[in-house]
Amino acid sequence: MQNIRSLTINELEDFILANNEKKFRAKQIFEWIWKKNVNTFSEITSISKELRSLLELNFTLKSVVISSIQKSKDKTIKFAFQLPDNNFVEGVLIPSKDRITACISTQAGCTFQCRFCATGKMGFIRNLSKSEIYEQVFLLNEQSLKEHKKGLTNIVIMGMGEPLVNYDNTLAAINLICSTEGLAMSPTRITLSTSGVAKMIMKLADDNVKFNLAISLHSANNLKRDYLMSINKTNNLQKLTEAIIYFHEKTQTRVTFEYLLLGNYNDSLQDAKELAEFCKSFPCKINVIEFNSVDKSEFSKSSEDNLNQFVKFLESKNIIVNIRRSKGKDIDAACGQLANKKH
DSSP states (O other): OEEGGGOOHHHHHHHHHHTTOOTHHHHHHHHHHHTSOOSSGGGOTTSOHHHHHHHHHHEEOOOOEEEEEEEOTTSOEEEEEEOTTSOEEEEEEEEOSSOEEEEOOSEEEOSSOOTTOTGGGGOEEEEOOHHHHHHHHHHHHHHHHHHHSSOOSEEEEOSSSOGGGGHHHHHHHHHHHHSTTTTOOOGGGEEEEESOOHHHHHHHHHTTOOSEEEEEOOOSSHHHHHHHOGGGGTSOHHHHHHHHHHHHHHHOOOEEEEEEEBTTTSOSHHHHHHHHHHGGGSOEEEEEEEOOOOTTOSOOBOOHHHHHHHHHHHHHTTOEEEEEOOOOGGGTOSTTOOSOOOO
């Protein structure tokens, strides 16, 4: 049977009308499913017992559930989410001074195998559905209310997987998160991170998205980026530049580059010069991220001297730079560490 969570509101209305029920019942059911995230049809108390029975005969109501929780000493919390088919993905709740951020996943595993990332070593299992992406946010918002007495302020789509390879489901989930039928969050509070699928970045522009775009760059040298990220062999820096220019012209949104600083690999003054040159083509800002160790990694963390020299040079070129100190490292919840190790 079909999972009712896969239906659009229009499809649900068609089903309701075909069964001689009033159209507004579809909206009621839709809101119970998404705004209240019910797990059984019997919980939908605003409709008749007969209609609940009709739903049970025709649909399933499968849900994502929290399988395990790990708390870091810095108050970051990592969640393992069990999907209806018993696969797992991970999400993270990250509190800071003025915000509570949810980091969510869009794939079980990943289609790309970036050398610095634990998720890539898992291989690709499958794309997540719209509801599986949305439910992570709903559950993390509940946990935020429980832990911090306030809901999520921000969402980063930076967990497991490449969201632009799962384009339709990811955008459908974002639209639901932002809609009044869902969580009614502002798209400006959402950031989608991609490894740089140029064609789909241009599609984001054509679709006139309102959320923020972050791009995992990690080197502005094609040879180095080829080695770090297999995607660069088909989406090189020139293609990426063209896509970002197109995206900015269409949306007027400034992109953010994520730059993972790797000791003695991409952290030299020459690397900083190449990055500054790359950034001349469009307005942007750069998040310099410290490396987090993953099993059997060939890379190491950059020294503080190299980090400071790198950032100082970029700032001398009037580039906005933020240094991102990782949270949740002690529970493998930091950037690049999500890999379903303990479920």
